[in-house]
Amino acid sequence: MLITGETDRPTSKANPRVTLWHCENCGSFVSIQSERVLEETYCPVCVTVMLEFCAAFDKGSGKLVIDA
Secondary structure (H helix, E strand, O other): OOOOOOOOOOOOOOOOEEEEEEOOOOOOEEEEEEOOOOOOOEOOOOOOOEOEEEEEEEOOOOEEEEOO
């Protein structure tokens, strides 16, 4: 039996979702890739300020969701 490639990484059947967030405090835009849906997250620059959701892209379905 021959196994090639990476075998130590766990595989997931979930489609990762890429989201775009904006911090009104410092003006940063943050892109997050996650297998679960994020409802809220903090700015990595300001640390204590919540980010505002801008858009999401589902790699599995190819759908783009924009919060206007």
